[in-house]
Amino acid sequence: MSLENFMSDAISPWMKENGPDCDIVMSSRIRLARNFENRTFPLIAKAEDLDDVLDFFQESYQDADFNDRGKLQFLRIADLSPIEKKVFVEKHLISPHLAEHAEEAGVLLSESEQVSIMVNEEDHLRIQLYLPGFQLRKALSEAFEVDDWLEQKITYAFDEERGYLTTCPTNVGTGLRASVMMHLPALTMTHQMNRLTPAINQLGLVVRGIYGEGSEAQGNIYQISNQITLGKSEQDIVEDLESVVSQLVEQERQARETLTEELSIQLEDRIFRSYGTLRYSRIIESKEAATCLSDVRLGIDIGYIQDMPQSILNELMVLIQPGFLQHYAKRSLSGRERDVLRASLIRERLHLENN
Amino acid sequence: MECQECHIRPATLHLTNVVNGQKTEMHVCEHCAKENGYVSYGQEGYSLHNLLSGLFHMNPSTVQGHKHFSQAPAALACPKCGLTYNEFTRIGKFGCASCYETFEDNLNPIFRRVHSGNTKHEGKIPKRMGSGIEKKRKIAAYRESMQQFIQEEEFEKAAELRDKIRLLEQQSDEQEEGDS
Numbered sequence: 001m002s003l004e005n006f007m008s009d010a011i012s013p014w015m016k017e018n019g020p021d022c023d024i025v026m027s028s029r030i031r032l033a034r035n036f037e038n039r040t041f042p043l044i045a046k047a048e049d050l051d052d053v054l055d056f057f058q059e060s061y062q063d064a065d066f067n068d069r070g071k072l073q074f075l076r077i078a079d080l081s082p083i084e085k086k087v088f089v090e091k092h093l094i095s096p097h098l099a100e101h102a103e104e105a106g107v108l109l110s111e112s113e114q115v116s117i118m119v120n121e122e123d124h125l126r127i128q129l130y131l132p133g134f135q136l137r138k139a140l141s142e143a144f145e146v147d148d149w150l151e152q153k154i155t156y157a158f159d160e161e162r163g164y165l166t167t168c169p170t171n172v173g174t175g176l177r178a179s180v181m182m183h184l185p186a187l188t189m190t191h192q193m194n195r196l197t198p199a200i201n202q203l204g205l206v207v208r209g210i211y212g213e214g215s216e217a218q219g220n221i222y223q224i225s226n227q228i229t230l231g232k233s234e235q236d237i238v239e240d241l242e243s244v245v246s247q248l249v250e251q252e253r254q255a256r257e258t259l260t261e262e263l264s265i266q267l268e269d270r271i272f273r274s275y276g277t278l279r280y281s282r283i284i285e286s287k288e289a290a291t292c293l294s295d296v297r298l299g300i301d302i303g304y305i306q307d308m309p310q311s312i313l314n315e316l317m318v319l320i321q322p323g324f325l326q327h328y329a330k331r332s333l334s335g336r337e338r339d340v341l342r343a344s345l346i347r348e349r350l351h352l353e354n355n
Numbered sequence: 356m357e358c359q360e361c362h363i364r365p366a367t368l369h370l371t372n373v374v375n376g377q378k379t380e381m382h383v384c385e386h387c388a389k390e391n392g393y394v395s396y397g398q399e400g401y402s403l404h405n406l407l408s409g410l411f412h413m414n415p416s417t418v419q420g421h422k423h424f425s426q427a428p429a430a431l432a433c434p435k436c437g438l439t440y441n442e443f444t445r446i447g448k449f450g451c452a453s454c455y456e457t458f459e460d461n462l463n464p465i466f467r468r469v470h471s472g473n474t475k476h477e478g479k480i481p482k483r484m485g486s487g488i489e490k491k492r493k494i495a496a497y498r499e500s501m502q503q504f505i506q507e508e509e510f511e512k513a514a515e516l517r518d519k520i521r522l523l524e525q526q527s528d529e530q531e532e533g534d535s
Binding site for chain 2: 037039040041043122144148151155156158159160161162163165166167168169170173174204228229230231232233234235236285335
């Protein structure tokens with residue numbers, strides 16, 4: 001397969017579109033946790049109960065048309081190869097938990113991969129909806145559409161007092177986790193993220209790295225999400241998150257301006273050194289690649305690097321992950337082999353842009 | 356000490372393996388440890404989960420300094436899925452929807468801690484059971500603002516709300532009759 005074809009396969013179709021504030025906010029995500037009323041939650045359910053749920057999804061939703069989004073596809077995790085599972089995780093279509101621990105699990109995907117519904121994760125259903133850029137409200141209303149549509153065939157576990165009942169007490173109520181993926185190189189370079197993170201935490205929001213809990217902020221990409229799910233309406237949760245994200249966007253823009261004004265030549269040097277590394281290196285680790293990609297993306301955003309699409313960071317950040325590299329090589333690779341392939345893929349990808 | 360796998364980074368993890376009394380030691384960096392699967396990468400969530408179950412063990416009655424024992428006997432079990440209260444506090448997760456009823460008496464302190472003081476759901480209601488609950492909520496909200504208007508002596512506005520409440524209550528009565 002040519003790299004071009006592979007890339008177009010590798011990147012979810014929805015990621016190729018631009019959204020509002022997409023120079024800083026890469027994507028918006030809404031996740032809703034739901035359970036069946038009369039079934040034991042997946043955590044302690046017996047295998048045959050879990051299989052029942054999978055069969056129900058297979059029968060009810062395989063090839064179902066969801067509004068105008070085209071057909072949905074239902075996949076059983078057990079049918080995926082280990083590398084395919086990794087790729088799904090790296091594309092954020094399924095969680096690491098689903099890939100690693102769930103034998104009797106599945107995922108229902110829309111054609112654009114914008115909607116992914118995990119089945120038998122910690123909860124029976126985890127509805128996820130992605131939009132490019134900063135569009136939390138729109139994502140929420142679209143996720144509600146999916147929720148209402150599913151509900152036509154499913155009776156959810158719900159209590160008037162406690163709301164949607166979930167396996168973990170941290171999700172009860174709305175079952176909502178709203179999050180944004182933000183590229184904050186200037187705030188990180190100026191060491192402001194260290195100061196801002198505790199402040200954001202105090203507002204009931206969580207700051208994490210790109211691959212969720214416990215992961216570090218690879219490539220200056222941060223995931224910011226709500227923590228509280230009970231006692232606040234979905235709209236309020238989303239609005240609170242939105243107001244913090246808008247402020248961060250503002251601060252990041254200011255920090256970028258200050259950097260370009262005060263450290264113009266140093267910044268330009270750093271960006272072009274990183275660009276050079278990506279263009280010419282023969283061995284590159286994912287961490288270094290992520291750092292360089294972040295620099296190059298910043299260079300594109302502030303106009304130092306031209307004729308390069310902004311989406312290159314989103315694309316290559318996924319492509320340089322171990323799962324993807326092995327998917328491309330069609331076999332498992334040692335650490336060194338991966339570093340070599342990573343360097344060569346990045347070179348080839350940048351080369352495509354210049355022709 | 357340098358990592359014995361890559362010989363580049365410093366070794367930050369020191370692993371000791373004992374197989375049949377044979378002890379082997381490994382000194383590797385975090386990167387190589389992950390790469391070679393010496394440490395599993397499914398450990399995320401571990402700290403949060405442990406924190407949570409730690410919270411549950413904080414018995415509400417001891418926290419408030421009362422002398423009496425907790426209402427929930429450790430053996431209390433969910434009739435539906437069999438999860439005991441003991442297990443619930445250990446794993447920090449519910450087993451099914453009925454667990455919420457079974458452990459109801461002990462949940463408020465937990466929810467308050469996790470959701471910064473909140474214990475009651477606001478927000479979306481499933482369409483299926485929606486209309487009844489929504490009406491109840493509307494009535495409660497109207498009542499509240501009616502009281503407000505009365506206190507501010509805006510009786511006309513209060514009367515308007517009173518009529519709205521009556522209308523809603525009538526509707527739900529009719530519905531109930533229709534249902535039975």
